[in-house]
Structure formats: structure tokens, C-alpha cells
Amino acid sequence: MSRIGIHSFVWSASSAQGDLERTLANTKEAGFDLIEFSYLDPANVDIGRLAKRIAELDLGVAISIGLPADGDISSADKAIAAHGVEILKRTIALTRDLGGQKVAGILSTSHGLQAQAPTRDQWNRSAGTLAKVAETAKAAGVTLNLEIVNRFESNLLNTAAQGLAFIEDIGSDNIFLHLDTFHMNIEEADIGLAIRHAADKIGYVHIGESHRGFLGTGNIDFAATFDALTAIGYSDDLSFESFSSEIVDENLSKKTAIWRNLWTDNMELARHARRFIAIGLETARRKAELVSSSHQL
Ligand SMILES: [Mn+2]
DSSP: OOOEEEEGGGTOOOOOHHHHHHHHHHHHHTTOSEEEEESOOGGGOOHHHHHHHHHHTTOEEEEEEEEOGGGOTTOSOHHHHHHHHHHHHHHHHHHHHTTOOEEEEEEEEESSOOSSOOOHHHHHHHHHHHHHHHHHHHHTTOEEEEEOOOTTTOSSOOSHHHHHHHHHHHTOTTEEEEEEHHHHHHHOSOHHHHHHHHGGGEEEEEEOOTTSSSTTSSSOOHHHHHHHHHHTTOOSOEEEOOOOTTSOOTTHHHHTTOOSOOOSOHHHHHHHHHHHHHHHHHHHHHHHHHHHOOOOO
């Protein structure tokens, strides 16, 4: 059974201890199994206490980031690339210290609109670096899950097939794909077919609507998405991701172009998403049972 998670920015973009603990309480109250902290800045956080609270609430935890322009591991600038490695290593350690097993997000390049086409050198530099970072992650009991995002947010990996080729080049068994329905809806020929194609390399999934608001109120074919996840036997984590101008993170809100207020009541949004994903998965399972049942007399 997949754990159903929620992106922390549904609740708050703050890294203050009180806000983080409220985020955990809200996550539990809305019925989720896992919290995905994004850009968690540990400067003013008692990590031991936060880890204890996560364990007490019986929640899973994952951390997602997008590398910044001055920490792009695909850069030819050695100082920039080294800064990226430092960020990745810090994120791995933080994930481990919170009791988590997954680092997700845009890890192969910087997050944001690029003015240049990608190059083979850029690909090779990123792959070579990730091969080493994957070993650090493995020693910490953490996997790296590369989020495949649309063309406006990265120039290197925009489809699951590109991600598979990239992982093959890296040659590590500790790197997986982090797929996201919002991005897949823009770039993939077919979300369901792409999920089936990537099958056993999928380590993390974001469930987000085409406008990033309430699930089912946009144009994403969630029935096909849940059917494909069921068909490949996906039992790993699925997290709901939604953004509104209601919760603003200076960095991420701009990079992801969150200009509209798509919701104001985050508890209502979260409870709806939890039900939507659970019913979607259950419906897919029931359909799969029906089509495989011979109903022999
Ligand atoms: Mn995402």
C-alpha cells in the first residue's frame, strides 16, 4: 500500500519550529501518512525534537528541494557545482536525521527557466556528480529521486524516458525517478504509458492538478494515472502537491509561477486530496480485479 503524503507548502512555507510542528499536526489531522518538507532550513529548528514528533505521530517524512542557480551540479563552474554537492549532502543528512529515506525534487540541475539548450557536457557533469552523491546517500539509508519537470523549470530532464536514460548513465542503484502529474501533463505523450514505461525506476510521485489546485478540477486524467500506477504494482509514496498564492515561499512561488489564489482553506483542500487519491487508488484496484477476473462458473 502506498503511503499518501502531502507537500508542506499546503500548510506553511515557514521553517520556524512552531510552524513545522503545526504542519505535522495538520498533516495527521487531514489523514496523511507522510509529510514532504520542502526547502526545510534547519538553522532555527531543533531537528531531534522534530524527528521525535514525526515518530510520535507515526508519520513518514521526505525532503524535496530544487537546486539553486548558484548550486547547479551540471554547471561548468567548479565552485557552483561544488556548492550544489554541499546542498545535496546537507539535505541527505537532514533527511536521515528526521527519520526519512527519500530526497526528492530537482537535483540534476538548477530549478528555473533556462535561456540555453542543454548540452552533453552538462548531462555528463551532472550524472558523474550524482553517481558519487548517490553513494553518500546510500550510506545514510536515503535514496535520491530525480524530479522530472517541465521545460520551463529545467532544461535537462523533461520526460520520464530522459530520466531513465540519465539514471542508466549514472549507473547507480540508489537513484530513482520522481514523477509529477503536473509536469507529465505538459511533457509526456501519455501519462499512463510513461508511468508504465518507467515502472520499476519510479521512487516517488507527486499528485498535482494541471493548475496546481483542487484535484479533479483541472484537466489531468487521474483515472489513467491511478490505473497505470496500479498496473505496475506501484506501492511506494505518493504525495499531494498544491500551491496557492495563499502560502508564499519567496523562492519556490516565483520559480513555479504561483500567481493565482487557487484556494484559501488548506485543511479543506488537504482532506479533499486525501479522499481523492485514496478513492482513485481503490477504484483502479477494483477495475484491475474486474478485468482480470474470469468469473468461471
Ligand atoms: Mn512536484
